[in-house]
Amino acid sequence: MSPTFRSLHNHNYRLYATGGVVSNTGTWMQRVAQDWLVVVLAVNDGTALGITTGLQFLPALLLSPYAGLVADRFPKQRLLQVTQTVMALTALLLGTLAVTGTVQVWHVYVLAFVFGVGSAFDAPARQSFVSEMVDAEDLSNAVGLNSASFNAARVAGPAIAGLLIGAFGGGAEAAGWVILLNGLSYAAVVFALRRMVVADLNTTPREERHKGMIGDAVRYLRGRPDLMLILSIVFFAGTFGLNFQMTSALMATQVFHKGATEYGLLGSAMAVGSLSGALLAARRTRIRLRLVAGAALLFGTVEILAGLVPSYLTFVLVVPLLGFTALTMITAANTTMQLATAPQLRGRVMALYLMVFMGGTPLGSPFIGWIGEQFGARWTLIGGGGLTIIGVLTSIAVFTRGRGMLGRRVAVVRAPLEHPLDSRA
Numbered sequence: 152m153s154p155t156f157r158s159l160h161n162h163n164y165r166l167y168a169t170g171g172v173v174s175n176t177g178t179w180m181q182r183v184a185q186d187w188l189v190v191v192l193a194v195n196d197g198t199a200l201g202i203t204t205g206l207q208f209l210p211a212l213l214l215s216p217y218a219g220l221v222a223d224r225f226p227k228q229r230l231l232q233v234t235q236t237v238m239a240l241t242a243l244l245l246g247t248l249a250v251t252g253t254v255q256v257w258h259v260y261v262l263a264f265v266f267g268v269g270s271a272f273d274a275p276a277r278q279s280f281v282s283e284m285v286d287a288e289d290l291s292n293a294v295g296l297n298s299a300s301f302n303a304a305r306v307a308g309p310a311i312a313g314l315l316i317g318a319f320g321g322g323a324e325a326a327g328w329v330i331l332l333n334g335l336s337y338a339a340v341v342f343a344l345r346r347m348v349v350a351d352l353n354t355t356p357r358e359e360r361h362k363g364m365i366g367d368a369v370r371y372l373r374g375r376p377d378l379m380l381i382l383s384i385v386f387f388a389g390t391f392g393l394n395f396q397m398t399s400a401l402m403a404t405q406v407f408h409k410g411a412t413e414y415g416l417l418g419s420a421m422a423v424g425s426l427s428g429a430l431l432a433a434r435r436t437r438i439r440l441r442l443v444a445g446a447a448l449l450f451g452t453v454e455i456l457a458g459l460v461p462s463y464l465t466f467v468l469v470v471p472l473l474g475f476t477a478l479t480m481i482t483a484a485n486t487t488m489q490l491a492t493a494p495q496l497r498g499r500v501m502a503l504y505l506m507v508f509m510g511g512t513p514l515g516s517p518f519i520g521w522i523g524e525q526f527g528a529r530w531t532l533i534g535g536g537g538l539t540i541i542g543v544l545t546s547i548a549v550f551t552r553g554r555g556m557l558g559r560r561v562a563v564v565r566a567p568l569e570h571p572l573d574s575r576a
Contacts, residue, residue, distance in 0.1 A: 155434050158293040163347045164284040170343030171300045174235070177336025179308025179422075180315075181242055183415050184329035185259065186400050187316055188249060191323050192256045199256060200397050201520025203263050208512035210267035211505055215275065216365045219502020222276040223364075223495065227283060228352070232344050234273035235337045241266040242334035249327025274509075275502035282489055282497060283352045291438065294486045299429035309422070313415015321411050368499035371492075377440060378491060378500075380550035381484045382507045384447050387542025390511030391535045392454055393477060394519050395421065398535070399470075401528035407463040417470060424471030428478035438483055438490070441557035446480035447543045454536030458529045484508075 159165050186200060193199035222230065245262045248254040285293045312329045319325030372378055399421070403414040453476050457469045485504075492500045515535075523531040551557055 155292075155430060156296065158285050158289045158296055161285050161289070161351075163351055164281075164293060166343040166346055167280075167284060167340075168296060168300050170339040170341075171297070172304055173339035174336045175301050175304030176308045176311070177242075177333035179304055179418065180312040181330050181333035182396055183309045183312035183418060184316060184326040184333075185245070185263070186396050187312075187411055187414070188254070188323055188326040188330075189256065189259055190400060190404065191321075191326070192254070192259070198517065198520050198524055200400060201394075201516040201518075203259055204394065204397055204516040205512060205514075206260050207263040207267040207270075208509050208516070209264060210271040211274070211509040211512075214268065214271040215502040215506030215509075216368075216499070218272040219275040219368065219499035220364055221272060222279055222498030222502065226354075227276045227280040227498075228344055228347060228349070230276045231273065231280065232341050234269050234276065235340050235344075237269035238266055238273065239334050239337035241269060242330055242337075246327045246329075246331030246334055249323050249330060251327075252324060254323055254327070271505075274505045275498050278485070278489070278501040278505070279498045282494070283354055286353070287490075290490060291432075291435065291486045294489065295429055295432035295435070295482055299426060301429070307419070309415040309418025311415075313412045313418075316411040316415070365499060368496050368503055371496055372500065372503065375491075376550045378488060380440060380546055381443055381487055382504060383546035383550065384443055384543050385481075385484050385504070385508040386511050387546065388447050388450065388477075388480060388539050389508045390515035391519065391538035391542070392451060394512070394516055394531065394535060397516060397520055398523075398528070398531045401523050401531055402466065403463075405523075405528040407466065409463060413463065417467065420467045421470040421474040424474030424476075425478040426474075427471075428475040429482055432479060432482035432486070438487055439557065440487070443480055443483045443487065444543060444547055444557060446476055446483060448540060450476035450480055451536040451539035451543065454532050454539065456536075458532030458536065 159168065185203065189200050189203050241262055245254070245259065245266075248258050281293050281297065282290055315329050316325045319328055372382070395418075399417045400414060403409045403417055407413070450473070453469065453473050457466060457473055460466045460469055488501060488504050489497065519531045519535055522534050526534075547557075
């Protein structure tokens with residue numbers, strides 16, 4: 152089997168990846184449809200779009216530590232079935248409201264938040280579950296293939312959503328039908344989870360409940376400057392740079408004066424680069440911290456360039472590079488956090504990682520949306536890229552002082568620690 156796809160020899164992972172393609176396609180369709188629904192209801196209000204995105208990611212900021220604790224204490228296979236069902240029901244309700252013509256902006260706000268709650272509990276379980284399906288030597292490949300699967304769906308999802316919304320009239324009802332399709336797509340993941348061979352899972356012994364379990368993970372991270380550097384980099388990139396849902400919608404409608412189909416194609420163009428970055432990451436066997444930092448700096452630079460291009464065509468040509476650099480950074484950061492973390496802390500550490508990575512969005516999205524309202528849509532990209540670069544350079548200065556860690560190969564932590572506060576990798 153090709154080194155790029157070597158994790159697919161594993162039956163459980165193959166099931167999981169197949170279900171993920173279907174569900175991820177539906178998820179990207181909903182992201183486009185939900186943003187378009189807000190644009191239609193709020194008449195191109197960038198602040199309303201930013202609020203919607205912020206509310207969807209706010210639970211990651213509020214609940215991720217507890218979600219990670221749940222992921223470490225309960226069987227991840229069962230937990231994922233519950234979270235996937237919650238997100239499916241939320242999507243079906245929002246789609247029904249839109250199709251019946253009763254949806255209002257506040258409905259989208261509330262259901263985006265509820266969807267975010269399900270996603271907050273789903274994410275750390277899903278991230279750490281990968282290490283239970285594959286062996287340590289295949290983990291980097293599996294994380295890369297997860298990103299490739301996600302971005303293969305990202306290529307198809309926005310394009311399908313844009314075409315369907317345009318075909319059904321471009322209004323709120325059309326967006327509702329797309330959201331309903333996403334609600335149905337979660338059945339693929341639930342089916343895959345139920346068909347797995349439990350005996351083949353490398354299940355980590357569940358942590359017994361004791362006081363200060365979340366604090367254990369925090370103290371573990373504080374003793375690891377290498378992991379703290381990654382957390383700081385993804386915070387700045389996630390807060391200010393990775394607001395593609397909002398920035399693409401504003402650029403398409405306000406700068407280039409395009410409709411739903413062209414907006415959907417922007418997402419697909421970006422995903423072409425993202426898919427390339429994810430497949431390249433799947434082939435990589437060695438990861439160093441400088442890859443995370445270098446990709447983040449390049450991402451910020453390309454984002455500034457995207458905000459300066461003169462036409463829709465040149466924007467379409469630049470966004471694949473934006474997707475490539477973003478996915479290179481995200482995949483390298485995700486893989487490093489999983490490989491370098493003790494197994495019994497992995498759920499909580501990944502939850503804190505996701506809290507930092509996604510939790511900044513409720514702060515960054517409204518702020519970037521406000522910048523767009525005040526200075527024009529182009530500045531959502533120029534400002535976001537500039538703030539990302541400043542944040543990454545500051546992080547490197549703070550966490551690498553005299554340590555020379557950027558050039559080191561990531562050390563894999565295979566066995567549980569004798570005590571969770573032992574931070575030696």
